[in-house]
Amino acid sequence: xxxxxxxxxxxxxxxxxxxxxxxxxxxxxxxxxxxxxxxxxxxxxxxxxxxxxxxxxxxxxxxxxxxxxxxxxxxxxxxxxxxxxxxxxxxxxxxxxxxxxxxxxxxxxxxxxxxxxxxxxxxxxxxxxxxxxxxxxxxxxxxxxxxxxxxxxxxxxxxxxxxxxxxxxxxxxxxxxxxxxxx
Amino acid sequence: xxxxxxxxxxxxxxxxxxxxxxxxxxxxxxxxxxxxxxxxxxxxxxxxxxxxxxxxxxxxxxxxxxxxxxxxxxxxxxxxxxxxxxxxxxxxxxxxxxxxxxxxxxxxxxxxxxxxxxxxxxxxxxxxxxxxxxxxxxxxxxxxxxxxxxxxxxxxxxxxxxxxxxxxxxxxxxxxxxxxxxxxxxxxxxxxxxxxxxxxxxxxxxxxxxxxxxxxxxxxxxxxxxxxxxxxxxxxxxxxxxxxxxxxxxxxxxxxxxxxxxxxxxxxxxxxxxxxxxxxxxxxxxxxxxxxxxxxxxxxxxxxxxxxxxxxxxxxxx
Numbered sequence: 037x038x039x040x041x042x043x044x045x046x047x048x049x050x051x052x053x054x055x056x057x058x059x060x061x062x063x064x065x066x067x068x069x070x071x072x073x074x075x076x077x078x079x080x081x082x083x084x085x086x087x088x089x090x091x092x093x094x095x096x097x098x099x100x101x102x103x104x105x106x107x108x109x110x111x112x113x114x115x116x117x118x119x120x121x122x123x124x125x126x127x128x129x130x131x132x133x134x135x136x137x138x139x140x141x142x143x144x145x146x147x148x149x150x151x152x153x154x155x156x157x158x159x160x161x162x163x164x165x166x167x168x169x170x171x172x173x174x175x176x177x178x179x180x181x182x183x184x185x186x187x188x189x190x191x192x193x194x195x196x197x198x199x200x201x202x203x204x205x206x207x208x209x210x211x212x213x214x215x216x217x218x219x
Numbered sequence: 220x221x222x223x224x225x226x227x228x229x230x231x232x233x234x235x236x237x238x239x240x241x242x243x244x245x246x247x248x249x250x251x252x253x254x255x256x257x258x259x260x261x262x263x264x265x266x267x268x269x270x271x272x273x274x275x276x277x278x279x280x281x282x283x284x285x286x287x288x289x290x291x292x293x294x295x296x297x298x299x300x301x302x303x304x305x306x307x308x309x310x311x312x313x314x315x316x317x318x319x320x321x322x323x324x325x326x327x328x329x330x331x332x333x334x335x336x337x338x339x340x341x342x343x344x345x346x347x348x349x350x351x352x353x354x355x356x357x358x359x360x361x362x363x364x365x366x367x368x369x370x371x372x373x374x375x376x377x378x379x380x381x382x383x384x385x386x387x388x389x390x391x392x393x394x395x396x397x398x399x400x401x402x403x404x405x406x407x408x409x410x411x412x413x414x415x416x417x418x419x420x421x422x423x424x425x426x427x428x429x430x431x432x433x434x435x436x437x438x439x440x441x442x443x444x445x446x447x448x449x450x451x452x453x454x455x456x457x458x459x460x461x462x463x464x465x466x467x468x469x470x471x472x473x474x475x476x477x478x479x480x481x482x483x484x485x486x487x488x489x490x491x492x493x494x495x496x497x498x499x500x501x502x503x504x505x506x507x508x509x510x511x512x513x514x515x516x517x518x519x520x521x522x523x524x525x526x527x528x529x530x531x532x533x534x535x536x537x
Binding site for chain 1: 245
């Protein structure tokens with residue numbers, strides 16, 4: 037059976053969306069003071085780097101960028117077994133009083149963000165934590181919502197959203213793919 | 220197979236290069252957790268681990284305990300003295316009683332070679348060998364590998380010489396297996412009375428003179444000379460041992476390159492290693508201790524949980 041693939045955002049659309057998200061981030065946090073952008077491993081990290089680049093350029097600022105691997109905070113470690121490779125967490129600041137923006141590629145069940153919130157708490161008491169995602173695909177299993185959304189895409193349970201980033205995948209795009217049964 | 224490592228970690232000898240690589244790679248991100256203000260992640264929440272130490276140990280026991288606590292496991296320490304072991308209970312009975320209280324893992328240190336495997340075959344919990352007799356001490360071997368990799372970036376082709384009492388050393392055996400599997404050239408150096416016969420069969424070079432070992436090696440792993448060996452007649456005296464085999468600054472200065480200095484501890488300063496070497500610029504002895512916690516966290520994490528039959532229900536969440 038042929039697998040259906042549909043490109044929802046191409047490279048230029050991704051670029052445009054990130055620029056708008058960057059503006060919304062600075063607006064939401066009243067500028068760049070005490071701002072820390074934290075990308076979730078893996079593709080959230082690349083998106084966070086892009087956002088920081090755009091904000092730095094527009095605001096003539098140097099915004100801090102961290103990365104977070106939430107593997108050790110997952111709620112399904114005992115059922116699926118350990119993921120073989122845990123990615124690096126890089127957050128060498130105390131978050132007390134900071135405005136933290138979590139960046140992820142796709143918001144789905146909300147469980148990753150739940151884990152990320154738990155992990156961030158261990159790094160200090162932020163003044164505010166907000167969430168920016170490139171794609172919100174619905175299907176939440178927890179009471180979590182994004183403050184800043186690049187694009188809302190309604191897809192069924194039988195479909196998967198892949199965010200491609202140039203650093204890892206060779207090009208920027210958002211693609212809807214039919215989920216294989218085995219997946 | 221339950222997970223990438225199986226149920227237990229008993230020795231490095233049966234592991235594949237890929238499995239050792241996986242443990243070392245998994246240890247990398249765990250280093251960062253010990254640098255945090257709150258040194259704790261919830262990965263092993265709800266898991267109960269018993270540290271069963273039938274031999275004296277400070278470093279290894281505390282290192283395991285920190286690793287367990289930083290992963291949020293619940294831990295209980297049992298020492299042979301002061302427990303029912305001193306009343307004559309057998310190892311298996313002790314472990315079965317613990318298991319009846321629903322534990323998930325046992326970390327065992329025992330004076331008899333093979334004790335960890337003996338236990339692993341008789342209980343359902345995961346067993347981690349924290350040193351059994353003169354057999355193996357796999358987590359020490361792994362932390363030595365991690366320390367070498369930190370400094371040399373790649374392991375293959377490097378030369379490591381293990382110096383001293385190889386005959387009685389489980390650290391030496393775990394090192395030889397681990398290093399060989401990672402493509403490191405291994406030598407041993409010490410008095411013939413403290414080297415196992417036919418040690419060459421493990422694929423190691425033998426040096427009778429420490430000067431020759433220093434000239435050859437990129438790193439020295441200097442073993443503790445257990446002082447009780449003197450009374451057993453293996454060597455004439457600690458002083459003579461130091462004069463012939465001790466690693467001193469003068470000897471290292473004649474080496475063609477800077478050597479990395481490792482020691483599994485506890486050290487006998489002035490016997491197998493001089494103080495100015497132990498505290499010198501090329502000593503990574505304390506780095507080994509720091510890496511010990513990360514490696515043990517990686518092993519605990521990789522052995523924990525993992526019930527694939529439940530995996531389907533949890534898949535697909537983001």
